[in-house]
Amino acid sequence: MARPARAANPAPPRPQVITSSDRASVAIGLGVILAALPLKMLVMGWSYMWLTIPLVALLSMASLVVRRLRLGSLMTLIVQIILMTAFLLAVAQSLKTEGGIFSGWWGLYEQASEHIMSQASPMEPNAGVTLLFTTFMGVIAILTDVMVQTIQRPAWSLLPLAMVWVIPTFTLRNETPFWTVAAMFGGYLVILLADGVNVTAWWPRGVRRRDTDRTNGALALRSALIAVPALVLAMVGGMALPVLMNGEWTRDKPKGADGPLTMSDPSLDLRRNLNQPEDREVIRYSTEAEDGVYLRMTSLPAFDGTGWHSSGVQLRDMPLDPPPGVTSVDYDTINTQIQVTEFGSEYLPAPYAPQELQVDGEWKYDPDSLMVMATGDNRTEATRDLEYSVSSLDVQPDGQGLSQAQTGNPPDARYTVPIPEDLPPELFELSQQLTSDQPTPALKAAAIQSYLRSDEFTYSTEPQPGTGYDALQNFLFTDKKGYCEQFAGSMAVLARLAGIPSRVAVGFLPGEKQGDDHVVSIRDYHAWPELYFEGYGWVRFEPTPSVGVAPSWTVVGQGSEEGNGQGETPEPTQEGSPSPTPTPTPSEKPDAPLPGPVDPPESPAWVQTLVFIGLVVGVVAGLALFVSIPFLIRRRRRLHRLATTGDMDQRVEGAWAEVRDSVLDAGENWPTGSPRVIGKLVGERLDTQSARAMEVLSLIVERQRYARSNSVNADLAAIAQDVRRGLLHDQDLSTKFAANWWPRSLWLGLFGRKS
Incomplete structure (x- = not known):
């Protein structure tokens, strides 16, 4: 039946085709998709985006529909969580190779963790990493929706969006492309513009507009003209601020022709290169050194709870300074001709200690480490297809003199001497146990090297559990299995606890002799410790078994009487000589491993x-x-x-x-x-x-x-x-x-x- 006429009451407003919630939901989806683009810095290809886009679109549509039905914010959150879980389960079911539904799902996350630990960025594509990135962006989408629509604070949406950009920026420690910043702020601007349209659409409701009133589009454009310069100003200001390096605010970032440079992490490159599916030649060189040379690239002097890091680098123009601390002996000079092929890096591989370089491009060096670093355009690929020659000092200390040397005070002592306050006490005890019977610093270092090269430890490039101190303790006391990074880092820590300044060098092993040349492959990427002794400067040690040969000056000869109290020190023998240096007695092992729990049989697919x-x-x-x-x-x-x-x-x-x-x-x-x-x-x-x-x-x-x-x-x-x-x-x-x-x-x- 028809309603009675109601002249006194205004006609009800027509229902809105697009509501404020609709507009916000769509803007959140677009903003999160744009904010996901910086993750490209961590992985090769766009595989994660092909799953992130449909998941974010699904969550945005769920928010739009549930809020349209006026079911409330709590129900919106519940529906989004359920849909995301179902989506990820379906994706995991299609990506997994073995295991049940949930075990396969969790197994992909474990696979992602192992892949990230063993690869450097940008990583090779991996199913687990793809699922992990997709999950992360789903959580970001839900958090953004909560901030914008539930608690109605659109400006706060910058927090989850910026989190996506911050992770690769601070993880990689190298230059951040401008497009990643633009993508993150672009997503944020989309949300702000949608909110501006919503506010201006709501404000004059029920009030007659004048002809001079601004439209929603004009007000949104006006907001953009204010927001964009503000965001640009914030970005410029952020680049001008000091950075936090190893717990200290500093402006001492390496500087190139165009200003501060950000160094890549050689530790990540080391993990990735050692785990390449196929070995390949990357360097070919000829040298006057009979047995080849270690091609050193850089060193990591700072140590904390997360591992070894670069720090305190100040780049200078050529020519290079003499090696720091070398005053007791004169070294011969050797010439090396190097040709790099399929290997791109900002660090120049060169024998230690380089003195003269003939190389194309823009290069500078750090006087403390004698690291040579590219400073020109496309510097992370500066070594690819590069030919150059190096004149270097043949740093080979005499064992007799080294064994009597004391520790000195290196120029970078502020990084190579301190011991973290939170270092586990078990490491102090092990260092004391290994070195307490040795009378001089060099013999203490030899004892540590001998222990790590013993049969107790096994070389393996498989990723091991834990990070930071946990990984260090696991390597030294539990699994005793690792690759050169664990061996070099452990010796450097134990030597520093024994009072010897230490750092970890990264570069390449001498490679394989082929005719007049030496051929270096990608799996020759290596790390070794460098210890500082008065008069000898930084001296190379080699604790990694089965890969590198211990230098002659680090191996104690047979028949020596160590610690006899007569003031005499043993004279080292040639490389490979067995060492009588006392090592801790290994704990007794059971005759047979105890049986573990038997896994239940896998259920049929149906x-x-x-x-x-x-x-x-x-x-x-x-x-x-x-x-x-x-x-x-x-x-x-x-x-x-x-x-x-x-x-x-x-x-x-x-x-x-x-x-x-x-x-x-x-x-x-x-x-x-x-x-x-x-x-x-x-x-x-x-x-x-x-x-x-x-x-x-x-x-x-x-x-x-x-x-x-x-x-x-x-x-x-x-x-x-x-x-x-x-x-x-x-x-x-x-x-x-x-x-x-x-x-x-x-x-x-x-x-x-x-x-």
């Missing part, structure tokens, strides 16, 4: 599929039950109020309360005044039949409250239901759904705001 389907059905059923709780509570309350038995006064008031809650559920406000006034005001919103029912109920309530005697013969339940039907008759689908499944009266009642 059983796993049924389990997965059952899990999905259970999750959906649980979600449906959770969503139904408000509906069930509201329905139970309605049945109680409209019961046909009980005291008449309570029945009348119950019907009146039910109508009041129905008005609230329909998104309207309950008027104030007497029952007759309320009945008239509510009836104006209803069709003829429902308006008549509302009028009858208001009169019944009035008589029941104020008449001395009154008999009610009307069907109160039918009247209340008729009013509720009229309230929802011409409402849109989302309002009807919310009135039944997410009733407004129920939530207002929790906060005492029904009246």
